[in-house]
Amino acid sequence: MDLTPSLVNAARALAKIDRQQLATKAGLEVETLANFEDGLSDLDAAARDKLRQAIEHFGVEFLPPTDAGPGLRLKFNEQETGQLLGWEGEGGMPGEDDVP
Structure with a gap:
């Protein structure tokens, strides 16, 4: 799936994150994003690959395109996403992220 500006904007809205958060996670300048x-x-x-990975980090899943076009959904609900982001900052050695 091609990562378009409108998909990135929709993904940010769905994840309730701002450009600064997404740009930082993707390793991009805010102005570039x-x-x-x-x-x-x-x-x-x-850069598109890093951006896609960053979007997925925030719990947004890309859906296969259909006749209606590409789509997005949240992989986790808001409570689960908040818990996951909180757990990441609790310290200790980071491990592989194998959350289904």
């Missing part, structure tokens, strides 16, 4: 979302510039394949 803003320009992409606003259709003013494009991202290379590596």
